[in-house]
Each structure stands twice: as C-alpha cells, then as structure tokens.
Amino acid sequence: MRKILVLTCGSMLTFGLAGCQQKELDVTEPSDKGGPCDPLVDPATADGPHCIEGLVCDPVAGVSDTWVCGEPLQIHGLVIDLQTGEPLEGALVNGQDRTGAPLGEIAVTDVMGHYELQVSAPRQPDGELASDINYTLQAFARDYLPFPSGIRVALPIHAAEAVYDAELKISVIESPLTTVGLVMLPEELRGGVTVTGIVGGIDPGGTLVVAEGVSGDRVAQYGVSDRTGAYTIFNVQPGAATIRGYRRGLELAAGTAQVAAEDLAELALEAVAEGEENLGAVSGTVQIVNAPGGSVTSVVLVPVSVFNATLERGPVPFGLRSPDPGLEPDVTGTFRIPGVPAGTYKVLAAFENDRLVRDPDTSIGGTELQEVTVAAGEAVTVDAGFKITEALAVVAPGAEEPTATSATPTFEFADDSSEKSYIVRVFDVFGELVWENAMVPSVSGSKTVLVPYEGPALTSGLYYQFRAISLDGKGVPLSATEDLRGVFVVE
Numbered sequence: 001m002r003k004i005l006v007l008t009c010g011s012m013l014t015f016g017l018a019g020c021q022q023k024e025l026d027v028t029e030p031s032d033k034g035g036p037c038d039p040l041v042d043p044a045t046a047d048g049p050h051c052i053e054g055l056v057c058d059p060v061a062g063v064s065d066t067w068v069c070g071e072p073l074q075i076h077g078l079v080i081d082l083q084t085g086e087p088l089e090g091a092l093v094n095g096q097d098r099t100g101a102p103l104g105e106i107a108v109t110d111v112m113g114h115y116e117l118q119v120s121a122p123r124q125p126d127g128e129l130a131s132d133i134n135y136t137l138q139a140f141a142r143d144y145l146p147f148p149s150g151i152r153v154a155l156p157i158h159a160a161e162a163v164y165d166a167e168l169k170i171s172v173i174e175s176p177l178t179t180v181g182l183v184m185l186p187e188e189l190r191g192g193v194t195v196t197g198i199v200g201g202i203d204p205g206g207t208l209v210v211a212e213g214v215s216g217d218r219v220a221q222y223g224v225s226d227r228t229g230a231y232t233i234f235n236v237q238p239g240a241a242t243i244r245g246y247r248r249g250l251e252l253a254a255g256t257a258q259v260a261a262e263d264l265a266e267l268a269l270e271a272v273a274e275g276e277e278n279l280g281a282v283s284g285t286v287q288i289v290n291a292p293g294g295s296v297t298s299v300v301l302v303p304v305s306v307f308n309a310t311l312e313r314g315p316v317p318f319g320l321r322s323p324d325p326g327l328e329p330d331v332t333g334t335f336r337i338p339g340v341p342a343g344t345y346k347v348l349a350a351f352e353n354d355r356l357v358r359d360p361d362t363s364i365g366g367t368e369l370q371e372v373t374v375a376a377g378e379a380v381t382v383d384a385g386f387k388i389t390e391a392l393a394v395v396a397p398g399a400e401e402p403t404a405t406s407a408t409p410t411f412e413f414a415d416d417s418s419e420k421s422y423i424v425r426v427f428d429v430f431g432e433l434v435w436e437n438a439m440v441p442s443v444s445g446s447k448t449v450l451v452p453y454e455g456p457a458l459t460s461g462l463y464y465q466f467r468a469i470s471l472d473g474k475g476v477p478l479s480a481t482e483d484l485r486g487v488f489v490v491e
Helices: none
Strands: 003-009 020-026 056-059 067-070 073-081 092-096 114-119 134-140 163-165 170-173 179-182 193-198 208-212 221-224 230-236 239-246 250-252 255-259 271-274 280-288 299-303 334-340 343-349 356-358 370-374 379-381 386-390 394-396 403-405 410-414 421-428 433-441 448-452 463-471 477-480 487-490
Touching: 073 092, 073 134, 092 114, 134 179, 134 221, 193 239, 193 255, 208 230, 230 239, 239 250, 280 299, 280 343, 280 370, 299 334, 343 386, 370 379, 386 477, 410 463, 421 448, 433 448
Parallel strands: 073 170, 073 179, 280 379, 280 386, 403 487
Antiparallel strands: 003 020, 056 067, 073 114, 092 134, 163 170, 193 230, 208 221, 208 239, 221 230, 239 255, 250 271, 280 334, 299 343, 343 370, 356 386, 394 410, 410 448, 421 433, 421 463, 463 477, 463 487
C-alpha cells in the first residue's frame, strides 16, 4: 500500500492554510466523487490518485493543479442540414471552453445525425459541476460550410443546464443550442478528398489545420484538432496542397500532399518548436478615438489563407489574441501576442463585440487592414497603429445574437449625429454581397435609422448579415456597425 500526504480544506474560499488539514491518502485505492485524482494517472496501474470506475477526473474551477472526481458530462444533440432539416451522418462535433480550447475528442454523428460529446468540466471541490461554465460547439461535415464560420458565430451553452441521468450515471446538456444546422457548400466547392492526421506536440488541441494552395482565390478548407491532436479537413480540392497548423505556442512542420481522387490519411504535422518563448510574436498599438471613456478592445490574428476579404474576418487560431484567450478585452494602447507560429496573418483590431470598430475613415492613416508575415521565432511589430472608433449600435435584427426575421426585414441601427448619409449592405452565409443601398439619407429627430430590405428574395432557413456605414458630406466613411452583429435567419 502506498500513501501520500495531501491538504484538505473546507472551502475554496480559504486563502491560507488555516482550516486545512493534512490527510494521509492511499493512492492505490480509487477516489469516489469529490476525491482527489491525477488526470495523467492510468487507473489500470493504480500508480497514483485516480477515480473509481464510471467517474472522470476534472479540474477544480479557479484552482490550478487541483483535480477531483465527478460524474461524466456529455453534450447530446443533432447535426442537420439547415435548409432541409435532414440529419447528417458522419459530421464531426467538437466542444470548446471559454478560451477556445478543445474539451475532449471529436464526436461523430450517427445515421440519425445524433452525437454524444463527452467534455471536460470544471468542478466544485465536492465534484459537482461548476454552474458558471460555458461551452461552444464546432461542427464540420463533408460538402458543408464549417460551423461557426462566415457570418455565423457559436452561442454559449451553459453547464447550469445539465441534467443528471440516473440510469446512465452522467450529466447531460441537451437544448436547442446543441442542434447544429450546417449549410451546404456551393457546388463548385463540394467533392474533393478528406485529409486526416495528427498534430504533434505536448498540447496540440485546438490547432487550426489548413489545406493551403488548392483553393484558388477562395478561403482554404480547414479543420480544428481535438485534444488528442486528431484533425480532419473535408473537401480538399485536387492539386499540390500544403497542410499547415496554427496554434499559440506550437510551431509545426508543414505537410505536403498531392491531392488526387483518394482520401489522404495519417498525415502527421510534427512539432519543431514548443513554448511561447520559442516562437514568434506580434505587437503594435491601437488608438481609440471618438469613443466613450474607458473603451477597451482586443486584437486577433487570422491566417490569410482562411481570411474572407469581403467580410474582413476568418477563424482565429487558438490563443492568437490579445488579451489572452478567455479574458475580457483590455487593450487601450499597446498590445502583444506571443507564441505566434510562422505564417502570414491579417491583424484585426476591434473584431470582437466591444462596441468599437476599426475606423473606416479612408482619408486618414491607421485605418487600413494590416498584414504581417512572421518567420519562425521572429518578433514582428505592425507598421501602422490602428485607429478604433465607436460603432454604430445595431438595434435589430441581430443586436446580441442571430434573430429570426421575415423575408423582407427592416434594419434598424443607431443614428450617427455627424453623418450626411449611410450605406447598408446585406451579405449571405458565404460572405457574398446580396444587396446594397448606397443612398440611405440622414435622419432628423430620431435616434435610430430604419432601412427596409428591397433586394432579391432571401432564402428561408439561411443566415444573413446586414452592415451599415455612415458617411460625411464628401462620402468619407465615419463609422460602421460591428463585425459580429446584425446577423439574422429568414423564417
């Protein structure tokens, strides 16, 4: 029998050692719910604290390096064709925590489109779920647009919604948000082959893996690795593809493949450097003008191969953000993103919802989209500072999350008191411009602007986004609605 000494405390709010007692623990005996465990211990060897059969070892919320046993948590749901409602078999579903880190291995949907995704769940000291924990979902399927992507964002799923299933002895989250509707790709982007493989390194989960060089002027196809490093990329078109991985703190050797008609398996991306101190960095400055006092923002990096130039957005690799993943925006001047792997990136400031936008005024400096190329281990400074300004607030639809509308919606947004006119644009789920009204007149005596949609028929079941830009008397842009707001789905 092997024993170790551990500290047991009556409350997570205990800041000192008063109230804590030393306890001798037999680590050859498995722990029940709330007992200590080590996630690296193999229960079969019993060489350290581990959980009884049927329980999982998860971290205690807000406490570093402390793990306890608890009932497994699973997210159950469906993946369907958004327009037809038909279930999609073979779709891949991954869960992410608030930082964007993957929560486990990827789940695969069955013939009915159903998936069961087991996720890591921060715990209270007694092994119960921490109720303030949120998750988001990612989903990929052959011949379908990834979710989230384009104008669509993932809404948070709350652990507080979990229900304990006494028969299965697990907690289950299942709600309308765990049903994911995917949109079929345009015909010219369907087909191709599927590339699968493993990302190397100590902590490969969440790596954005991109098939570059075979998509022409379109956004490259990509996937995201699960916690084990396994990745899948659907619909890779024929040609000489370069498979690259992007993740904070992980430099990977690119893989090459000649894509023909057969799927490609076991394409490994080997780690060549790990740790933020051994990779590159991107730094720069922002200047927030004409915005409320106390305004703060964030800065993210998007590889150019997955950047949608029309929407001016794309998937952000795990960790390539300032401030750090999971933290609220706090950038007011200088910023620095460490651990950046080699690559060429668009640098996006005020991209996330913070009531700010990149200043669209083309008559002054510091308003252009910035692009940087980072060599392996190189620290790069963005040449021009970003000017950030207050956004035009979206009132409806899509002020906070996607809103269901009729096929002829009316767009409402805050009036810009210094404007002379507006441009209103509508984009579809693929980022294509659907309609534009470049001659929306200024308003007087109203705090908001109302613009009825007068474009071609919108498709029921599909997502769209409206954006508004205010202009001065010379047609120079003054402000705009935010990148992630104004999204709606037609009923």
